[in-house]
Amino acid sequence: MNTCTPEIVVTGLGMVTPLGVGVESTWSALCQGKSGVGPITRFDTSGFKTTIAAEVKDFNAEDFMSKKEARKAERFIAYIIAASKMALDDAGLVIDSGNAERVGVFTGCGLGGLQTMEESRDVIVNRGPGRVSPFFIPMLIGNMGPGLIAIHFGAKGPNCSVATACAAGTHSVGEAMRILQHGQADAMITGGVESVITPLCIAGFNSMKALSTRNSEPEKASRPFDKERDGFVVGEGAGILILETREHAEKRGARIYATLAGYGMSGDAYHMTAPSPEGEGMARCMKSAIEDAGLPLEAVDYINAHGTSTQFNDLCETQAVKSLFGEHAYKLAISSTKSMTGHLLGGAGGVESVFTALTVYHDLIPPTINQESPDPECDLDYVPNQARKQVVNAAMNNSFGFGGTNASVIMKKFKA
Amino acid sequence: MSLEEKVKNIIVDKLGVEPDEVVEEASFVDDLGADSLDLVELIMSMEETFDLEISDEEAEKILKVKDAIEYIKAHT
Numbered sequence: 001m002n003t004c005t006p007e008i009v010v011t012g013l014g015m016v017t018p019l020g021v022g023v024e025s026t027w028s029a030l031c032q033g034k035s036g037v038g039p040i041t042r043f044d045t046s047g048f049k050t051t052i053a054a055e056v057k058d059f060n061a062e063d064f065m066s067k068k069e070a071r072k073a074e075r076f077i078a079y080i081i082a083a084s085k086m087a088l089d090d091a092g093l094v095i096d097s098g099n100a101e102r103v104g105v106f107t108g109c110g111l112g113g114l115q116t117m118e119e120s121r122d123v124i125v126n127r128g129p130g131r132v133s134p135f136f137i138p139m140l141i142g143n144m145g146p147g148l149i150a151i152h153f154g155a156k157g158p159n160c161s162v163a164t165a166c167a168a169g170t171h172s173v174g175e176a177m178r179i180l181q182h183g184q185a186d187a188m189i190t191g192g193v194e195s196v197i198t199p200l201c202i203a204g205f206n207s208m209k210a211l212s213t214r215n216s217e218p219e220k221a222s223r224p225f226d227k228e229r230d231g232f233v234v235g236e237g238a239g240i241l242i243l244e245t246r247e248h249a250e251k252r253g254a255r256i257y258a259t260l261a262g263y264g265m266s267g268d269a270y271h272m273t274a275p276s277p278e279g280e281g282m283a284r285c286m287k288s289a290i291e292d293a294g295l296p297l298e299a300v301d302y303i304n305a306h307g308t309s310t311q312f313n314d315l316c317e318t319q320a321v322k323s324l325f326g327e328h329a330y331k332l333a334i335s336s337t338k339s340m341t342g343h344l345l346g347g348a349g350g351v352e353s354v355f356t357a358l359t360v361y362h363d364l365i366p367p368t369i370n371q372e373s374p375d376p377e378c379d380l381d382y383v384p385n386q387a388r389k390q391v392v393n394a395a396m397n398n399s400f401g402f403g404g405t406n407a408s409v410i411m412k413k414f415k416a
Numbered sequence: 417m418s419l420e421e422k423v424k425n426i427i428v429d430k431l432g433v434e435p436d437e438v439v440e441e442a443s444f445v446d447d448l449g450a451d452s453l454d455l456v457e458l459i460m461s462m463e464e465t466f467d468l469e470i471s472d473e474e475a476e477k478i479l480k481v482k483d484a485i486e487y488i489k490a491h492t
Contacts, residue, residue: 068432068449131464134456 008177009414010357011254012091012242014083014191017341017351018054018235022086026351027358030366031387035219035340037233042197050211052218053197054235054342065152074113074139075195075236077148083238083350084149084189091242091254093187095154104157104185105149106176107240108168108192109142110346110401115198116140142346145193157185165401166306168192169239169349173397173409174263176243186248192350193238202234208273210310222343223370224307224336225314225378232308235342239351258360258411261394262293268404274312275400279320282306285406286324286396293410295394298328300410302365302395304356305382307336308343317398318378333390335383339369349399353409356397360411363391419492423485426461430454440482458484466492 015022018036019029029036036054045051061070061078064085070078088095095103116139123131138144143161150159158179162171169192176190205211212231214221222233249256266288268281275282290297306317314336322329337355338344344351359365364387371384394412401407417425424438431448444450450458459475462468466488470478478484 066432071429071432127464131460133460134453138453 005181007246008180008243008260009246009249010241010257010260010411011244011249012087012093013257013354013357014086014090014240015237015351015354016056016059016079016083017237017239018056019341021056021059021082023090023354030337030340030355031364033340033367033369033385033387035222035369036235037218037221037342039218040197040202043199048202049206049213050202051215052212052221052233053202054233055197056237072135072139074116076109076113076193077139077144079195079236079238080107080145080193080240081148081152083191083193083240084153087189087240087242088153093242099186100154100156102157102186103155103189104159104176104179105146105155105189106158106160106172106179107145107149107190108162108164108172108346108349109145110163110165110168110194111196111201112142113140114196114201118198118200149189155189163346164405164407165403166343166345166348167399167401167405167407168346169351170353170397170399170407170409171265171349173241173260173349173353174265174407177260177263180243180245187242187244189240190243191238191240191353192344192347194345194347195236196345197234197236205234212309220370222309222339224305224309224339224368225318225375225382226371227373227375229309229311229314231310232338233342235338235344237341237344237347237351239347239354241353241357256414257357259414260409261295261412262289262410264289264292264408266406268406270404273402275316276404278323279316281404281406282317282320282398282400283324286320286398286408289396289408289410293394293412295410295412297325299394300325300332300396301390301392302359303332303334304352304359304395304397305334305336306398306400307338307368309336309338313400315377318380321380329380333365333381333383333388335366335368337366349397349407352397352399356395356411360392360395360413363389365390365392419488420485422465423462423481423488426465427458427481430458430461438481440480440485442481443479445479462488468492
């Protein structure tokens with residue numbers, strides 16, 4: 001980055017996760033090593049190989065929007081509006097006619113309104129095409145997330161969404177950072193969302209043999225890097241960050257969690273769903289983020305790993321960290337918060353970027369739970385089972401998606 | 417349940433309004449906050465509940481709560 005590129009800072013956070021509705025409840029449960037995984041309650045799982053997921057509990061959409069809006073909101077929309085409201089409140093950022101055109105929205109979503117899709121398919125089959133709701137398309141498309149955030153809060157700046165599967169949240173944070181660096185906005189609402197605990201989603205991932213089937217021990221099902229891992233657990237929720245240029249944040253006296261220092265991307269060009277051998281694409285992604293941040297490799301203290309709990313991801317991500325960092329790979333701390341939240345797919349990069357900001361802000365590293373049987377091939381410091389108080393000056397969040405799409409962002413301690 | 421009550425229930429459900437707002441003189445757009453998609457959904461729901469086919473031309477004339485009630489009375 002050249003010297004006139006503005007510094008981008010994180011000033012607001014909001015979350016709806018399987019661990020809680022709100023940043024404090026989620027962060028507290030996360031650092032206590034609690035699992036958000038349990039039996040699926042959303043549909044009858046008879047005949048499904050996997051009957052567990054990390055569902056959001058005790059969420060009431062009407063706490064965040066009008067009754068009418070709540071009735072029309074797909075679950076993913078309700079989550080992202082709720083998380084955005086929390087983040088804007090947290091940042092103390094008021095959007096009015098004076099700044100509306102300088103506040104934008106960039107959020108990611110992997111699949112969109114799958115629940116609406118499945119219900120509407122029943123409607124067209126059983127009741128005919130004339131009965132498909134006029135709200136079917138608006139509730140299906142993933143970019144209705146940023147669309148409705150803008151409508152709800154009046155943000156008239158850049159409005160965009162990416163659909164890069166499980167990397168969508170992190171790509172969004174990075175792209176929002178670029179918009180701010182390029183001077184196209186002063187503040188961005190960014191992050192990711194997903195809510196697809198539906199029959200088709202679970203059946204589809206089951207057919208890929210991607211999901212854990214540890215149905216009898218839901219809390220132990222997501223066990224990234226552990227030798228006994230047997231797949232990921234579908235989670236749901238939203239994580240939103242308010243990003244601003246440092247100048248804009250300081251002018252209004254905002255509290256600053258961290259500096260968003262770097263963003264990297266890569267493509268595997270290898271396979272639809274499997275990571276490229278030895279995490280070659282992942283390593284290039286991390287490298288490009290670290291270079292973008294202008295940091296030496298040794299400056300990275302912590303990685304919030306993609307860490308899905310699948311055989312391939314966790315092995316390849318570990319190999320990628322080793323190949324990129326060399327000896328430093330054994331010194332830095334890595335954790336997969338998916339061990340507790342499950343895998344929020346397009347929402348993962350959103351909540352994990354929030355976690356990364358909190359880790360840098362609080363100097364507290366959330367653990368990877370369910371570390372019981374060490375895998376000789378995954379032999380790094382995964383912060384097993386217990387949160388760790390440790391100074392974290394620079395941290396990286398990784399997200400890797402099907403299609404071989406990779407994204408990493410770097411946050412570092414804000415220096416006043 | 418009377419026909420009027422059934423119509424009002426549909427409106428309350430689809431537009432997310434309070435039951436006491438749904439008076440016969442209320443306009444869907446001006447008083448009950450409906451947009452163009454809400455109107456389509458409302459008409460579809462009435463068609464389904466009362467087993468009717470309401471053409472687009474006829475639907476365009478249903479602007480108030482009483483228009484809906486009168487139309488359904490005349491066609492069921």
